[in-house]
Amino acid sequence: MSPVAKEMETGDQTSKFAFFEAHPRLAQALPRVRLGLFPTPVRRLEKLGRRLGLEHLFLKDDGVSAELYAGNKVRKLEFLLAGPVHQGAAELLTFGYAGSNHAAATAVYARRYGLRSISMLLPQPNAAYVRKNLLVSHASGAELHLQPDVPRLVAATSYQLARHTLERGKRPVIIRAGGSSPLGTVGYVAAAYELAAQIDAGELPEPDVIYVALGSMGTAVGLLLGLRALGLTSRVVGVRVVDERIANRGKARRLFEKTAALLHKADPSFPALSGSDMDLELREEFFGGEYGRFTQSCRRAVAAAWEDEGLVADGTYTGKTLAAVFADAKAAGICRSRVLFWNTYNSRDLSAITRDVDYRELPKPFHWYFEQPVQQLGAGDGDAASS
Numbered sequence: 001m002s003p004v005a006k007e008m009e010t011g012d013q014t015s016k017f018a019f020f021e022a023h024p025r026l027a028q029a030l031p032r033v034r035l036g037l038f039p040t041p042v043r044r045l046e047k048l049g050r051r052l053g054l055e056h057l058f059l060k061d062d063g064v065s066a067e068l069y070a071g072n073k074v075r076k077l078e079f080l081l082a083g084p085v086h087q088g089a090a091e092l093l094t095f096g097y098a099g100s101n102h103a104a105a106t107a108v109y110a111r112r113y114g115l116r117s118i119s120m121l122l123p124q125p126n127a128a129y130v131r132k133n134l135l136v137s138h139a140s141g142a143e144l145h146l147q148p149d150v151p152r153l154v155a156a157t158s159y160q161l162a163r164h165t166l167e168r169g170k171r172p173v174i175i176r177a178g179g180s181s182p183l184g185t186v187g188y189v190a191a192a193y194e195l196a197a198q199i200d201a202g203e204l205p206e207p208d209v210i211y212v213a214l215g216s217m218g219t220a221v222g223l224l225l226g227l228r229a230l231g232l233t234s235r236v237v238g239v240r241v242v243d244e245r246i247a248n249r250g251k252a253r254r255l256f257e258k259t260a261a262l263l264h265k266a267d268p269s270f271p272a273l274s275g276s277d278m279d280l281e282l283r284e285e286f287f288g289g290e291y292g293r294f295t296q297s298c299r300r301a302v303a304a305a306w307e308d309e310g311l312v313a314d315g316t317y318t319g320k321t322l323a324a325v326f327a328d329a330k331a332a333g334i335c336r337s338r339v340l341f342w343n344t345y346n347s348r349d350l351s352a353i354t355r356d357v358d359y360r361e362l363p364k365p366f367h368w369y370f371e372q373p374v375q376q377l378g379a380g381d382g383d384a385a386s387s
């Protein structure tokens with residue numbers, strides 16, 4: 001057995017995976033590499049709850065979903081990397097904005113299996129975490145490309161695919177932006193089963209409402225699908241932090257339907273849910289009009305979460321999600337509800353990886369991010385110190 005196959009096998013035996021226990025045939029049908037530390041912890045946010053007038057505010061902390069690079073991409077990559085690793089792929093190609101957590105996490109975990117990742121990236125507003133992710137990707141051996149707009153990104157991708165296929169004799173495996181293919185989304189279906197087990201164990205009450213950031217949508221849609229498959233009725237509020245063309249109801253419905261079909265086909269004990277069961281609540285008013293642009297309400301929420309709970313939030317995803325919790329605490333009559341905030345942002349320290357990397361080793365177009373000022377997030381910016 002190859003060392004990689006061995007690791008996959010032994011990894012699966014080290015801890016229980018509630019999803020596969022509920023639907024055993026999925027364990028056979030869906031290979032998974034072990035990257036994360038599950039279940040991730042839940043805790044009550046007592047002080048922040050008091051500040052907001054919420055009687056029952058809880059945290060599900062995927063910020064510590066892995067030892068190395070944590071956050072929400074870990075659950076998706078466990079499924080997304082298994083195929084390429086098994087088939088002996090050499091290269092992966094994925095997409096994102098310059099500071100993409102997904103691209104950085106993919107680079108980190110691809111390298112663990114001896115794969116190289118190629119990131120096709122688009123510009124975004126500058127921030128400390130953008131620098132951090134670029135350095136992490138570079139230190140992990142990723143090949144980074146920046147293009148000014150989508151048409152040029154598409155053209156550059158065709159070129160890179162052709163070039164790499166010629167050079168390696170093998171086409172790189174494409175991983176969708178944010179990892180939100182149906183297969184990546186399965187990672188968050190499984191997360192709902194993990195949460196249900198924690199509810200059963202009395203670690204938290206069944207939430208009335210769950211707040212989660214909405215980007216490429218695999219996280220929110222997967223969670224929702226898992227909850228509905230289990231017969232749980234918690235509302236899921238997806239706080240949109242990307243352009244409406246990327247995250248919208250129609251796309252959410254299709255992703256829900258495709259993921260449900262994949263799972264039902266692999267194991268008929270997983271219910272055949274359809275797009276009409278997709279009852280995600282989309283929230284638009286915290287986006288602020290531009291991906292990665294920090295808003296005032298987001299800054300205030302990040303600072304409060306840090307001050308009250310030592311919780312590190314970011315300005316692109318979780319800060320805007322917290323801003324929705326803050327606003328609803330005031331206006332939407334959720335003060336007696338059981339509210340769960342799902343943290344999706346990596347809170348592991350990555351300075352050991354980035355410390356010795358000189359940004360000038362990166363391709364020229366990325367130097368801008370290190371030479372121009374960053375947006376300030378304010379108190380609670382866990383990434384500010386490293387920039």
Ligand SMILES: *Cc1c(COP(=O)(O)O)cnc(C)c1O
Pocket residue numbers: 071072073101102178180213214215216217218219220314317318344345346
């Ligand atoms: C990618 C990301 C999200 C959004 O998850 P999607 O599955 O893309 O909707 C939320 N939070 C953080 C920190 C992320 O990196």
